[in-house]
Amino acid sequence: MGSYQSMWGVRTLKEEVSISWRGHQGWSMRVLILASGGKDSSLASWWAMCRGWEVVALVTVSVSGEDSWMFQLQGTEMAQLQAEAQGVGWMRIDVSGVPEREVDELEEALRPIISREQVVSPAVRGVSSSRPIDAIVCGALASEYQRRRIERMAERLGVISYCPLWHHDPGAHMRDLIECGFEMILVSVSCEGLTVEWLGRVLDEYYLRKLESLSLEYRFSVDGEGGEYETIIIAGPHMSKRIEIVGRPVWHGARGEFQIDSAKLI
16 A cells, blocks of 8 residues: 655645645545654645644654664654644654664554554554554655655555655755745754854744855755754744744764753743
């Protein structure tokens, strides 16, 4: 049953969302969102909501190691507040970060959640239903490594895999996020051209133009798909409240992260 689905074709984000809203009266699927708290998984979650699907829960992968080829590392705990602001369930799954093992660890944790013979696990906060999960939605943009592993995992679990942002134009993707009301901050940077001043920065239209200029000068991907930076969404069209964050930059010479000390919904 597992299959890969991409939404974009030649349509823009705003056109796709408008079409989704007008045509959402059809089959309403129950989906899980692989949610890091960052811009791409948040946009994928909004896309699913605009289609009229039931977002059962945001599933956040927490990496215990120092690196991961699959999952975001910094600020992922903010996904719990995002789930609350969306009015959906939330669960955290711990993985090692070891390549070729971390997806197996995610699959093992998801299997009882997705099983058609069981109710949704009590580990998913705010969720209680015996209806099965139909699909997994993720925010992969361009990494074949990530997409293929999520797709194969979904196939083994017997659900559909949706990657609605796949191969979206990087510049258009970033502009669409801001135009559609997503407010994001940078919580890690790890490439030449992005300095400590970017940590904790709200990426609005002005700073997006600066980011675009730097991406051309230093030849990195403006959407951060190569791991150049990571983001956290603090407000958006899919959230009823915004997240207020208190934190501080931590710099390691050539890279750094924004250490979140406290956060709350307001």
